[in-house]
Amino acid sequence: EAGVVQSPRYKIIEKKQPVAFWCNPISGHNTLYWYRQNLGQGPELLIRYENEEAVDDSQLPKDRFSAERLKGVDSTLKIQPAELGDSAVYLCASTHSRDRGRHEQFFGPGTRLTVL
Amino acid sequence: AQSVTQPDIHITVSEGASLELRCNYSYGATPYLFWYVQSPGQGLQLLLKYFSGDTLVQGIKGFEAEFKRSQSSFNLRKPSVHWSDAAEYFCAVGPLNTDKLIFGTGTRLQVFP
Numbered sequence: 178e179a180g181v182v183q184s185p186r187y188k189i190i191e192k193k194q195p196v197a198f199w200c201n202p203i204s205g206h207n208t209l210y211w212y213r214q215n216l217g218q219g220p221e222l223l224i225r226y227e228n229e230e231a232v233d234d235s236q237l238p239k240d241r242f243s244a245e246r247l248k249g250v251d252s253t254l255k256i257q258p259a260e261l262g263d264s265a266v267y268l269c270a271s272t273h274s275r276d277r278g279r280h281e282q283f284f285g286p287g288t289r290l291t292v293l
Numbered sequence: 294a295q296s297v298t299q300p301d302i303h304i305t306v307s308e309g310a311s312l313e314l315r316c317n318y319s320y321g322a323t324p325y326l327f328w329y330v331q332s333p334g335q336g337l338q339l340l341l342k343y344f345s346g347d348t349l350v351q352g353i354k355g356f357e358a359e360f361k362r363s364q365s366s367f368n369l370r371k372p373s374v375h376w377s378d379a380a381e382y383f384c385a386v387g388p389l390n391t392d393k394l395i396f397g398t399g400t401r402l403q404v405f406p
Binding site for chain 2: 180181208210217218219220221222225233268270272274281282283284285286287
């Protein structure tokens with residue numbers, strides 16, 4: 178079974194530039210998460226999707242961050258414009274939504290963003 | 294507010310020694326509890342989880358964890374550490390009936406030969 182796929186793995190941009198991250202979850206997983214992991218910290222949830230619906234985006238900085246999951250499978254997270262403080266690892270995870278909370282979240286390898 | 298505390302930022306042990314990583318949580322009821330491991334350049338991998346029942350849970354790679362309600366703790370243990378266990382370890386809580394995970398700040402494990 179293929180795991181969660183993320184691309185790119187690394188991205189270096191200058192501040193004020195836009196950037197986008199892509200995630201392909203495990204087949205059949207209808208719940209998808211985007212997390213941000215700052216250096217020396219644990220992951221923090223940015224947004225959670227159930228199918229194509231964003232059911233929890235309370236932690237997403239909506240002035241510059243946006244996300245979409247148009248067909249309920251792949252997802253894209255965008256930052257425009259990027260700021261220095263956005264440097265972090267962006268993790269995507271997926272799981273089943275049935276039996277709520279009891280299923281393991283499967284994580285991708287992440288995209289390491291460096292903003293110069 | 295729900296929170297997870299991992300008081301040890303960095304732990305160093307010799308290969309073959311025993312290991313205990315501490316985790317304390319703050320939540321109104323017993324949440325779902327998880328330990329994840331993150332190797333350099335890798336995503337997080339689930340080691341074990343606790344939902345209910347037996348308070349000592351076994352996981353992969355020889356790890357176990359014990360839930361202690363009175364101490365709001367869920368400490369991770371391994372009787373004999375291998376060099377390949379060097380990684381970052383995250384404790385997480387999942388509030389009941391949600392799909393959320395709240396992570397601690399992690400403990401970096403270094404293993405000396």
